[in-house]
Amino acid sequence: MGKDIHTPIQLYRHLFRRLERLPKSMQGHYKHQVRQQFRSHADEIDSERIQQIIKKSLEDCDWLINKYTKT
Secondary structure (H helix, E strand, O other), rough: OOOOOOOOHHHHHEEEHHHOOOOOHHHHHHHHHHHHHHHHHHOOHHHHHHHHHHHHHHHHHHHHHHHOOOO
16 A cells, blocks of 8 residues: 555545544544645655655554554
8 A cells, every 4th residue: 555655635635535534523623733744844845755754654653553453
């Protein structure tokens, strides 16, 4: 997962879809966090840095989903 994500907007959409797996009570908080981070990095132009952000965001999202969906 995540191999087709190369741009910030692809990441944004992917994260929003993944966050739908969280309990409803948690979704609003984390979607807000995604929006804030997207805005804070909107002026990033270094492609290597963008790829680092994408990689870290995907890892963090996987961790979060696993944390809240374990049975």
